[in-house]
Amino acid sequence: MRGTSLMRSALGLAAALLLPLGLAAPMAPPAAAAFDPAAFDFWVDSPVMGPIKTRILRAADGNTNRVVYALDGMRATEIISGWENDTNVPQVLAANNINVVMPVGGQSSFYADWNAPSNFFGVPPGSAGSSSGSGATEAFLSGPGKSYRYDWESFLTNQLRWALRDRLGFNPYRNGAFGLSMGGSAALTLAAYHPDQFSFAGSFSGYLNISAPGMREAIRLAMVDAGGYNVDAMAPPWGPQWLRMDPFVFAPSLIANNTRLWIAAGSGLPMQQDLEIPFGAAADRLVRGGPLEALALANTRAFQVRMMSLGAQNVVYSFPNAGLHAWTNWQEEAYRMIPDMSANIG
Template identity: 30%
Template sequence: MLVAVGAIMMGAGGGHAEVPKVGTTVVHRVVTQDGSRGEVTSVDGRQVSVRIHSAAMGRDVAVTVQRPADTSVPRPSLYLVNGAGGGEDTATWSRNTDVVDFLADKNVNVVMPVGGAWSYYTDWHAPDPTLGVNKWRTFFLDELPVVIDTMFDTTGRNAIAANSMTATSVLQLAIARPGLFASVAAYSGCAQISDPVGRRFVDVVVATGGGNAANMYGPPGDPAWAANDPVVHAEGLRGTKLYVSNGNGLPGEFDKLGDPHLITWGPVGLANQVVIGGVIEAATNWCTRNLQQRLADLDIPATFDLSTQGTHSWGYWQKAFKNSWPLLAEGMEIPA
């Protein structure tokens, strides 16, 4: 895809791309061949805010990029994707974990998009009355990487990691565009979406945000459900470095009063995490074990961390991310 790069020059120098500094250096503007646009809107140290206009969806998407510790040479990119809320709520990696701080001394661009709540980051068949036009697969495959690679002078080596709803999405993206993401980490997701149980899981997630999953892949029985099922199309994951984790829904080390990862403090917050988070994690555990068996049947290597305990909550995802970091780094060809 062709891109044009424009800039407001304010004392800009040459060489490799550096952290843009609004008012003192280049304010990047990138326009892709399909009409998507990206521009820096603010800079706070190494945290660069980028606004990307998606031509596919006709909307602007906010993206935060944490620049590498050393920007003297091109660096790879890790796409760190939030869960069902799409980063539009408080359930984000940056708010609920120390993962962004953990990555601060790593030589990697950390790309964190905001938007797409309850959409499964896929291309929907039809606009939804509540969730609007969703062409998130096109955004992640054809718009976002082009802007990031052009704006920040990357190596073109990518990895992607996500939790909960979007753990399904990152597997779909890897299958849809082999090689774009050299390594993929999926925490507590349900990859199996086209059978009645998995489809019901998707229905519930989308409905939580007020959407109708029939607008996504059609009614039950529509071939689009199977066409987008990572378990059905697991062969497409061959050659991708995979890390998949899941608890079993039973209370574990992070399910206790006073744990800093509780989204809601106190007994009520803990009860919600143990009861609701336990039920969700038990369901995703079933899905994940089916994915594990499918990959084993196909003789496709993958690292599975199926802990004996743990609910659908941030303490476990923070731990899983750090456990998966060596694999993610290997795919990006950088030291862990």
């Protein structure tokens, strides 16, 4: 009994430190998910970050009025969005006559405009470290957000926005944005500060109060683990730039903008499809994804209380009885969200 209690305590501490930030490795995708040949690469230059790839999937009916940005999690790769690689959500959106915009890259970026390129203790990237391994071993390697300053919010709301209009005819107003974990928080940030561009924002398993006690250090650990990034390069502690990124702080703006919000987190219990995989993989998914999603649920519930205390009437909350910190959960949540989002964009 004592050993079980200690293990539970250890798991709880690890989960508290790694919180609902998407630190669990993305779980196995459904069989239908993968690179979609119907989608295409759309390159746009950022004056700060250089050429940035976005994957585009056109609406089935050919309209250009209904547009949604699907934002990735902390382990975003430079190759393909997790939404395309690990789910069939882009195809479902396109079938519902919604144009899908999937920015590629931005690992640990929070889709924010950073204060400086990421480095540690003033040591520039490329000075040390190993090219193998992950997390802390990557801290001194060069690469996205290290050899240059991340400038994602400006890119999404300026260069990419107008390039989509000018080259594809996409409507630059009343778009939607949604994402998991890091991307969920970022979707709310984009909607809060760019209400003409985003009339809808969805957060799945997001961390929506980054100024709560312990959160900054938890995010620090998360960013080191997800590519070796330094939170201090993103925003100085507790200053205006940091507070600007906190959904708990800017909640009144979301209400004043009358942004339609979809706020969701799973229960931490497995769905049936989480159990229909080999035993070892299912056990791993449950052990890692359960505690993380339980904490995501607690974090999201706190944001719900904040919004309710402000009298918000513009939010749909989704707390399903099952759902781990896994792509299976986020895919099912997107299915639930799509009708409401469809009615509130364009």
